[in-house]
Amino acid sequence: MPSPTQSIHILGLGSIGTFVAHSIRSLPSPPPVTLLAHRPALYQEFASRGWKLGLRLTEDGPLQERGDFNGELLGKTPSTNPIHNLIVAVKASATVSALEPIKHRLGRHSTICLFQNGMGQIDDLNERIFPDASTRPTYMFGIMRHGVYLRSLAEAILAGANGSASLGIVDSNDQESRRSQAEFLMDVLLRAPSLNCERLQWADLFKVQLFKLAVNCVLNPLTAILDVRNGCIGENSNLWPLHDRLLQEISTVFQNLPELQSLPIDRNLFSVPSLKSVVSDMVEKTAQNSSSMREDMRKGRATEIEYINGWILRRGKELGINCDTNACLTQLVLAKSQIGMNDGAR
Ligand SMILES: NC(=O)C1=CN([C@@H]2O[C@H](COP(=O)(O)OP(=O)(O)OC[C@H]3O[C@@H](n4cnc5c(N)ncnc54)[C@H](OP(=O)(O)O)[C@@H]3O)[C@@H](O)[C@H]2O)C=CC1
Numbered sequence: 096m097p098s099p100t101q102s103i104h105i106l107g108l109g110s111i112g113t114f115v116a117h118s119i120r121s122l123p124s125p126p127p128v129t130l131l132a133h134r135p136a137l138y139q140e141f142a143s144r145g146w147k148l149g150l151r152l153t154e155d156g157p158l159q160e161r162g163d164f165n166g167e168l169l170g171k172t173p174s175t176n177p178i179h180n181l182i183v184a185v186k187a188s189a190t191v192s193a194l195e196p197i198k199h200r201l202g203r204h205s206t207i208c209l210f211q212n213g214m215g216q217i218d219d220l221n222e223r224i225f226p227d228a229s230t231r232p233t234y235m236f237g238i239m240r241h242g243v244y245l246r247s248l249a250e251a252i253l254a255g256a257n258g259s260a261s262l263g264i265v266d267s268n269d270q271e272s273r274r275s276q277a278e279f280l281m282d283v284l285l286r287a288p289s290l291n292c293e294r295l296q297w298a299d300l301f302k303v304q305l306f307k308l309a310v311n312c313v314l315n316p317l318t319a320i321l322d323v324r325n326g327c328i329g330e331n332s333n334l335w336p337l338h339d340r341l342l343q344e345i346s347t348v349f350q351n352l353p354e355l356q357s358l359p360i361d362r363n364l365f366s367v368p369s370l371k372s373v374v375s376d377m378v379e380k381t382a383q384n385s386s387s388m389r390e391d392m393r394k395g396r397a398t399e400i401e402y403i404n405g406w407i408l409r410r411g412k413e414l415g416i417n418c419d420t421n422a423c424l425t426q427l428v429l430a431k432s433q434i435g436m437n438d439g440a441r
């Protein structure tokens with residue numbers, strides 16, 4: 096019988112949460128995995144499917160089912176059982192509200208791994224859920240380069256077999272003790288073959304996070320506003336001056352981040368030409384993708400803009416750097432979302 100310290104909870108049962116949960120239960124002798132449902136209807140639906148999750152590699156691939164998940168409905172009669180290992184795969188903007196109902200079960204004994212786009216979620220958690228640094232969980236951050244979507248509840252489609260993920264422990268003052276605490280979850284994720292995870296030290300993870308953010312700052316708002324696939328953003332020469340202005344602001348913010356100054360990272364990696372080549376490479380690799388922000392907008396859901404271009408704006412303001420182009424795109428995305436949401440209500 097595995098000890099509670101070797102059990103994993105998953106919060107956010109969409110595309111990435113389903114994929115990660117399925118990958119963990121595909122391991123030989125997998126640890127227990129508990130799916131946390133935030134709505135009674137969701138809980139009932141999973142229960143009626145016998146707590147099984149399915150994954151297909153591409154639309155036409157065979158369905159691989161995994162079972163024996165535990166389920167918990169968050170809400171009225173809350174459990175007080177401690178949570179030792181938590182994977183968070185809600186959208187960045189839902190992080191604080193999703194953790195609110197389970198915060199009494201989380202603390203210094205917990206490791207939380209966020210698999211999300213965007214930056215700033217951990218600052219929000221520290222400020223609003225875990226203000227006391229001495230009792231805070233250990234944070235890990237996962238950067239996904241897999242493309243996953245849901246065909247139906249509990250059935251995820253992995254777009255291709257060449258995706259990967261980077262994973263690391265987020266910097267803290269007591270890094271050594273945090274490292275040993277996070278080892279169990281880290282090891283499970285690294286062993287899950289379909290996740291294809293690499294482990295990075297904090298400086299490298301931070302660098303990859305900033306690169307991914309630069310890509311998301313250009314691709315996501317433009318694909319969402321213009322309602323086009325990723326490839327179009329590279330092909331349309333009318334957009335190139337806009338790419339340059341966005342990347343100029345982003346590069347200046349990145350190169351002046353105080354947290355970068357103490358890390359062994361070459362600041363030239365964040366020059367405009369260097370960021371441009373990272374963005375072009377991703378546009379090429381994901382040309383056929385419909386970005387997550389475009390999809391959120393089409394479905395009338397809140398986007399992650401506040402944690403993408405919004406993060407650049409917040410940090411730019413702090414550092415006295417003009418970020419008008421990022422501000423303009425942020426406002427356009429918020430405005431278009433508002434129109435979409437109002438349309439839905441009509
Ligand atoms: N999908 C992909 O290919 C990739 C995704 N990412 C990132 O991964 C993260 C997760 O994305 P993805 O899985 O696609 O998103 P989804 O929208 O598919 O899943 C998010 C899930 O979180 C649930 N949720 C919302 N609010 C709460 C709450 N308060 N408590 C518990 N659960 C909640 C949603 O439920 P409900 O629907 O009921 O609101 C939904 O099931 C995002 O940051 C995304 O940008 C990164 C790379 C690739």
Ligand SMILES: CC(C)(CO)C(=O)C(=O)O
Nearest residue numbers: 314381384385386387388
């Ligand atoms: C890399 C990219 C832009 C792929 O579509 C992505 O992360 C997203 O859609 O959010």
